[in-house]
Amino acid sequence: MPLRDISLVLTQADPASAHRLIDRHAKELAHRLSVARDLLAAVRRCLDEEEPDVTFDDALRQVLPAVGDRGILSSVLVEGLASGVRVVGADSYRLAIREAPVVAGLDDGDRILIPADVARRGGVRMEDGIPAGPFPDYRPVLSHEPRHRLVVRRATLLEFAERARATVVPLLLGDDVSLGSHALPGRWDGPPLALGVHPGFLADGLRCLSGDEVQLALTDHCRPIWVREDDFLYLVMPSPLT
Numbered sequence: 001m002p003l004r005d006i007s008l009v010l011t012q013a014d015p016a017s018a019h020r021l022i023d024r025h026a027k028e029l030a031h032r033l034s035v036a037r038d039l040l041a042a043v044r045r046c047l048d049e050e051e052p053d054v055t056f057d058d059a060l061r062q063v064l065p066a067v068g069d070r071g072i073l074s075s076v077l078v079e080g081l082a083s084g085v086r087v088v089g090a091d092s093y094r095l096a097i098r099e100a101p102v103v104a105g106l107d108d109g110d111r112i113l114i115p116a117d118v119a120r121r122g123g124v125r126m127e128d129g130i131p132a133g134p135f136p137d138y139r140p141v142l143s144h145e146p147r148h149r150l151v152v153r154r155a156t157l158l159e160f161a162e163r164a165r166a167t168v169v170p171l172l173l174g175d176d177v178s179l180g181s182h183a184l185p186g187r188w189d190g191p192p193l194a195l196g197v198h199p200g201f202l203a204d205g206l207r208c209l210s211g212d213e214v215q216l217a218l219t220d221h222c223r224p225i226w227v228r229e230d231d232f233l234y235l236v237m238p239s240p241l242t
Helices: 003-011 015-046 056-066 115-119 154-163 199-207
Strands: 075-080 084-090 094-100 109-115 148-153 169-173 177-180 181-186 192-198 213-218 225-229 230-238
Touching: 015 225, 056 075, 056 084, 056 094, 056 109, 056 115, 056 199, 084 225, 109 213, 115 192, 148 154, 154 199, 154 213, 192 199, 199 225, 199 230
Parallel strands: none
Antiparallel strands: 075 084, 075 109, 084 094, 094 230, 148 213, 169 177, 169 192, 177 181, 213 225, 225 230
16 A cells, blocks of 8 residues: 555544455555556466477478479469468479468458468468468368388388489389388288389378378378378378389
8 A cells, every 4th residue: 555545544533434445445445456566467378388380381381392383383272260360382293281370360260361482481470371262172082091001111202202313203102012122121901002202292191291100091092192191191192003
């Protein structure tokens, strides 16, 4: 209580007026205490929040290898989700999708495009985006997840893909697994299958992963190869074997 009010209380001839001064001061103290408690609770919440495992720039970098070089496919699609964002890159042969729990300022269902050259610079903000045009509907291709899996060491598969000189190399799946002329120590749980793959496209997806092992999910030689790790999904179309 300020000294002036203390003096008034002590010299107040009317006890009722003195009580009103004390009550008013008590209410002010209670309000200040409530505000201070709210501020301290907000500080505690900030201290307890963990840093996100992935930033918006990280998510953009993961899908950039699949981004095309012409028209609307030369941009990254960013979709607002209740839990963060979904970032999508695509060309005629590949599709990359990354979901990330980042605060983006986009409402659930909002869509913007980030030009690829802007995304490659880093430090991207939502203000750098433009309203999304007629980006191809990628969802139908996700409705049928492949039934069979190839499990192989990522580093080995990446090394063999990077060594390949041809535009298309055979991926042979069965009791023995091979990519081009290289035998792969992998495990295939489906029937024998032979298909062509573009080694550069496959390598682009593998570089976006961090695990020791990778799973390639396939159905047949016509439908996409799925490569998934946590909230990242990379699809690449097989190529005809000649």
